[in-house]
Amino acid sequence: MKAKKWLAVATxxxxxxxVMAGCxxxxxxxxxxxxxxxxxxxxxxxxxxLYSDFNEAFSKKWxxxxxxxxxxxxxxxxxxxxxRSVREGLEADVVTLALAYDxxxxxxxxxxxxxxxxxxxxxxxxxxxxIVFLVRKGNPKNIHDWDDLTRDDVAVVTPxxxxxxxxxxxxxxxxxxxxxxxGGDTEQVKGFIKKLFQQVVALDSGARGxxxxxxxxxxxxxxxxxxxxxxxxxxxxxxxxxxxxxxxxILAEPSVxxxxxxxxxxxxxxxxxxxxxxxxxxxxxxxxxKHFYRPRDEEVAAKYASQFPKLTLVTIDDAFGGWQKAxxxxxxxxxxxxxxxxxx
Amino acid sequence: MQKEKGALGWALIGIAALFLLVMLVLPLVLVASEALAxxxxxxxxxxxxxxAVKALYLTLEATVLAVISNTVxxxxxxxxxxxxSFRGKSLIGSMIDLPFAISPVVAGLFFIMLFGRMxxxxxxxxxxxxxxxxxxxxxxxxxxxxxxxxxxRELVPVMEAQGRDEEEAAATFGASGWQIxxxxxxxxxxxxxxxxxxxxxxxxxxxxxxxxxVSGHVRGKTNTLPLHIEILYNEYNFTAAFAVASIxxxxxxxxxxxxxxxxxxxxxxxxxDG
Amino acid sequence: xxxxxxxxxxxxxxxxxxxxxxxxxxxxxxLAAFLLYSSGMGMAKFLDVVCDARVFHAYEVSFGTSLAAAxxxxxFGLLLAWVLVRxxxxxxRIFDGLIDLPFALPTAVAxxxxxxxxxxxxxxxRFFYAAGVSSAFSVVGITIALVFVGIPFVARSVQPVLKDLxxxxxxxxxxFGATPWQTFRRVVFPELLSPLLSGAALAFARGxxxxxxxxxIAGNLPYETEIAPLLIMAKLEQFDYQAxxxxxIVMMALSFxxxxxxxxxxxxxxxxxxV
Numbered sequence: 001m002k003a004k005k006w007l008a009v010a011t012x013x014x015x016x017x018x019v020m021a022g023c024x025x026x027x028x029x030x031x032x033x034x035x036x037x038x039x040x041x042x043x044x045x046x047x048x049x050l051y052s053d054f055n056e057a058f059s060k061k062w063x064x065x066x067x068x069x070x071x072x073x074x075x076x077x078x079x080x081x082x083x084r085s086v087r088e089g090l091e092a093d094v095v096t097l098a099l100a101y102d103x104x105x106x107x108x109x110x111x112x113x114x115x116x117x118x119x120x121x122x123x124x125x126x127x128x129x130x131i132v133f134l135v136r137k138g139n140p141k142n143i144h145d146w147d148d149l150t151r152d153d154v155a156v157v158t159p160x161x162x163x164x165x166x167x168x169x170x171x172x173x174x175x176x177x178x179x180x181x182x183g184g185d186t187e188q189v190k191g192f193i194k195k196l197f198q199q200v201v202a203l204d205s206g207a208r209g210x211x212x213x214x215x216x217x218x219x220x221x222x223x224x225x226x227x228x229x230x231x232x233x234x235x236x237x238x239x240x241x242x243x244x245x246x247x248x249x250i251l252a253e254p255s256v257x258x259x260x261x262x263x264x265x266x267x268x269x270x271x272x273x274x275x276x277x278x279x280x281x282x283x284x285x286x287x288x289x290k291h292f293y294r295p296r297d298e299e300v301a302a303k304y305a306s307q308f309p310k311l312t313l314v315t316i317d318d319a320f321g322g323w324q325k326a327x328x329x330x331x332x333x334x335x336x337x338x339x340x341x342x343x344x
Numbered sequence: 345m346q347k348e349k350g351a352l353g354w355a356l357i358g359i360a361a362l363f364l365l366v367m368l369v370l371p372l373v374l375v376a377s378e379a380l381a382x383x384x385x386x387x388x389x390x391x392x393x394x395x396a397v398k399a400l401y402l403t404l405e406a407t408v409l410a411v412i413s414n415t416v417x418x419x420x421x422x423x424x425x426x427x428x429s430f431r432g433k434s435l436i437g438s439m440i441d442l443p444f445a446i447s448p449v450v451a452g453l454f455f456i457m458l459f460g461r462m463x464x465x466x467x468x469x470x471x472x473x474x475x476x477x478x479x480x481x482x483x484x485x486x487x488x489x490x491x492x493x494x495x496x497r498e499l500v501p502v503m504e505a506q507g508r509d510e511e512e513a514a515a516t517f518g519a520s521g522w523q524i525x526x527x528x529x530x531x532x533x534x535x536x537x538x539x540x541x542x543x544x545x546x547x548x549x550x551x552x553x554x555x556x557x558v559s560g561h562v563r564g565k566t567n568t569l570p571l572h573i574e575i576l577y578n579e580y581n582f583t584a585a586f587a588v589a590s591i592x593x594x595x596x597x598x599x600x601x602x603x604x605x606x607x608x609x610x611x612x613x614x615x616x617d618g
Numbered sequence: 619x620x621x622x623x624x625x626x627x628x629x630x631x632x633x634x635x636x637x638x639x640x641x642x643x644x645x646x647x648x649l650a651a652f653l654l655y656s657s658g659m660g661m662a663k664f665l666d667v668v669c670d671a672r673v674f675h676a677y678e679v680s681f682g683t684s685l686a687a688a689x690x691x692x693x694f695g696l697l698l699a700w701v702l703v704r705x706x707x708x709x710x711r712i713f714d715g716l717i718d719l720p721f722a723l724p725t726a727v728a729x730x731x732x733x734x735x736x737x738x739x740x741x742x743x744r745f746f747y748a749a750g751v752s753s754a755f756s757v758v759g760i761t762i763a764l765v766f767v768g769i770p771f772v773a774r775s776v777q778p779v780l781k782d783l784x785x786x787x788x789x790x791x792x793x794f795g796a797t798p799w800q801t802f803r804r805v806v807f808p809e810l811l812s813p814l815l816s817g818a819a820l821a822f823a824r825g826x827x828x829x830x831x832x833x834x835i836a837g838n839l840p841y842e843t844e845i846a847p848l849l850i851m852a853k854l855e856q857f858d859y860q861a862x863x864x865x866x867i868v869m870m871a872l873s874f875x876x877x878x879x880x881x882x883x884x885x886x887x888x889x890x891x892x893v
Contacts, residue, residue: 040562045578075561076575080855082561087857089461090478090560105857109461160838162852202755203838205848208578216582217737219755236580332856333670341672341840352798353705360701361713363694367766368716370741371723371731378734417640424633428625434885438878439641444820445873447827447847450866453854454648457655489644497820501813502778504888511627521629536778543774546721552830553725570724577730589727596719603715 038071039271042092044079044165044254045208046229050291051096057287058278062271070271078206079165086111086259093263093272096256098165100124100316101323103255116257125253126279127293130313131173133244134214134223134230141221145246146177149222150195157202157220159210161330161337166207168331170224173250175330176314180248194340215241226252228292231307251313254293375593378586390576390584391591398564399572400591402480406555406568407548410487414544418495419537423529425496426503427511440496443489451489452557455482478560483568486554491544498540499533506532542603546596656863667864672840673849677868680846683757684825687764692818695772696810702773703780717773720766725830732763733835755837760845763831768821775817776810783809812884819880823873 043051055072063069075082075090079098086092086106095112097103100123106112117124135143141154149156159167174196175189182188202219204210207229214223215233222244223230230243256276263269278284285295289304301308320326330336380387390396425437443451457463459476469476476482510532514524530537552570559566567575569592576585667673702714720728736743736753746753753759783806791801829847837843846869853862 042560048575048579073562073565075563076578077561078855080857084854084857085478085560087461088456088477089459089466091475160852163848163855200839201837203840205833205838205851206578208580209834211580212577217733217754218739219737232580327856333858333861338672356697357701357705357707360694360697364698364713364716366742367769368719370735371728371766372719374731374735374741375723375727413640417636420633420636421640423629424637427627428630428633430630430634434878434881436637436641437881437885438874439645441820441823441877441881442645442870442874445823445827445877446870447829447850447866449829449847449850450652450827450870451648453859453862453866454652458648458651462655463651485644489648492640492644497816498774498778501775501816502782504812504884505779505782505809508627515627521627521632524627525629535781539774539778542718543721543770546718550721550724550727570726573724574726577726585730586727589724592724592727593719596721596723597715601715 037068037266037268037271038073039268039275040073040075040090040092041094041096041275042075042082042086042090043096044082044098045076045206046166046226046232047096047254047291048074048076050288050293053291054279054284054287057283058275061278061283062274068271078163080163091262091266092259093266093268094256094258094275096254098252098254099168099323100253100255101168101327102165103257104324106257106259111259111261112257113260117255119258120256120276121280122296123253124255124257125296126256126276126284127254127288127295129227129252129254129293130249130311131170131224131252132227132230132249133246134211134225134233134241135221135244137240137242139242139244143222143244146174146196147181149174149199149224150192151199154199154222155201155220156196156199156222156224157204157210157214158200158224159207160203160205163205164207164210166226166229167210168326169226169250169252171330171337172316172320172326174224175336176250176319177246177248179319190336190340193336197340227294227308231292245309245311248312248314250319251315253316372593375586375589378582379590381586382583386583387587390581390587393584395564395567396569396572396588396591399567399569399588402483402567403549403569405480406484406487407545409484410491410548411541411545413488414492414495415537415541417492418499418540418544419525421496422499422503422533423525425500426506427508427529437500440493443491443493448490448551448553449557452486452554454489455485455558477558478562479566482558483555483566486558487548487551490551490554491548494544494547495537495540498536498543502533502536503529538603542599545599549592549595652863653867656860656867659860659864663860664864664867667853667861668868672844673846673865675841676844676846676849679757679760679842679844680826680869681872683760683764683845684822684828686761687768687825688818688822690761690765691768691772691821692814695769695817695821696776696814698769698773699776699780703777717770720769725767725828726834728766729763729831729834732766732831733759736762736835754835755843757843759835759837760832760843763835764821764825764828767828767831768825771821771824772814772817775813775820779810779813780806812887815880816884819876823877826869826873 041051041055051074055074059070059072079102083095083097083102083106086095087109095103095106100117103112103116107114107116113119120126133143135141141148143149143154148154158170161167161171174193178189178192182192202210202213204213207226210223211225211229211233213219215237234241234243256279258269258272258276263272279288280296282297282300285297285300289295289300289307292307294308295301295304316323316326320329328335421440425433456477459465459469459482476485510528511524514528550570555568556571559568559571561567561571561575569588573585573588576588698717702710733754735741736746736759738744738747738754740754743753751758753762787805788801791805796804827847829851832845833848836845836848838848846865850862850865853865
């Protein structure tokens, strides 16, 4: 009997060794030692095309400047999910996420310096965007401002603020409008937002899912979306959609940061900082503008002025006292978003 | 086996066929028609694109490793559950089913919490330069996790129906454990085993939720085929997304054809013996 | 009491060793890490999260649609297995092979394909909508997606058993003048009950946890079409791992109880038949 027990244990160990050997060889082959450094930019969904172009440009420049060949890789997904992956051990050199709150959450674990937002100009947001409406061609429902979204005959598509960073910008943009309209009467503002969300027919889990519901499935009359996403949809299908820019909206600032702990360990701080600085350069701003993000650089902005109509923009700091507070007031459990869905 | 059908037989076949048509064939037709919506050229370009090929290799690698280790486990656990009586058997049986009850997303989280940055093991792994989550090993582990009940599940009902008499007889005549397994048990469960391996393979290839959590989505490195499809879809590149999805469908069909061939050969062999 | 350690067939310790080792490595260790991590939340917060009205409603949606899908799958899975084992007809092999496809198709692709089909402008959706049934972005849509992912479970559980069923019993029944229905009801069905239940329970358990294919077709409106796994994602998105764990633990516990009951029932049946 004893011999058999040992046999059992030995077999178990062998199997484990097999699995580990399989893993080990993979870990080896995907390791960083082989050819040059690898560099990982963890970003959110709509920036895939942007960073694919940007990486190509930057890798040329870096090789010309320093002679080093660096292998630039990118990872995309929902902003919150990506932030979580970095917290959980995904070794990103830089993060370029949809909102400052997600970067704050990474900073809370010590991976990024607490003062990251001051490390680079303009709140560490090299490009901006805003929230606009995408409607069917000819604007059949005659939608022009946030008020129209609360009309009974209008069906709205927006992603879920609980699961999508982009949707939080949508929500706050509507909130800021209502707050101004009702002179800060919170109950009336809540009523307005509640009515707006009663008109919502699909609450997708991500910004791109919402776009698909609107574009592919023909759901709803209006999609509340990032300006860059709306411009992309119109570019793909100019005969079917058009953009309505409301008179006022919110200044969406997607944040960038160097992941300090990772770059210090990998020895990639120099390239990481150069990478982000390059986003602020003329070339970087040009690439951003080409992918429908509003550039910060005035010269580049002037060049693309026709693409980005002027509108009144509130900032998250002025209207909501920063992301931490906005998150707590509106999107945390029991926040205003939960309240408007409370069952009566 | 009854061969004559009659009206009832045809009616049943008809209903079953209709069900399959609506629930399974139409989605497939949709995948195919979307994949080819922009012609063969676009289709070929989409499936030969380097990132897609890389993702295919990774998917195959994870699938093969997961299926091999799960087959060994499946055989051992099914033998244990059906040929012996012992205390805690129900518990072990239910534990084997547990991955079915766990949302794949949560399964992914398990491994993040075991090997990720918040784990007590992390400093050690870090010092030894072992990366498990957000790398290939994590993907393999997640795949193993979601697929390991399949083979056991397929084997247990058949082995239960078989009973223990034959094995017990063999044991009384002094056959060793391996001999009993090889010459008595295995021939009886051959087809259930093949079914199980096929289910396990198919499921491993298509696994999305759990792998998505542990992958990190690094392009060209930790993207499996299903993740690559999601990426293409999110790029509004629907044609390419469905084209790559069709690779998975083709792979599945290939496996099923192989199974049918093997089955046909085995049937001929059996009739020869008898 | 029976003596538990003596077995006629050799290999008990060997198989127990492998099974136990593998389960520990793949299942118990990660599960322990998960429970350890979420144990910090305390009972008050746990109850607070899981008793929330919205969470409760999400459970209802998840369990209700999974149950409906499991029942549909039990009926059609049995039918599929029966047709495949008992009849010869052209195209049978393709028919047989198709059943495994829901496994091979990544859930996200399945979700996208089904939503495209059942949306208001889809190939099938237009008929449903014309009949006044919203087949997408509703509980109907969720059920359709769950039926799709669960098809193979029942069919593949029943099929091997049906194949190995001793035909002499049925022949005997027919010889003694039983109608086909009586034969099926009294002779065949009892044999199939165990794999049928096991398959349906697996389809049910799978349905509760299903996320990838459902999010696309669900519409995700709170109190209407929000499923429990989506709430887990929502909690994670707020970096609230513990709340996510709380919801997950309740789902896991319920599914596990269902599977445990099923296994015990089967054990009981085997024992009774053995006597």
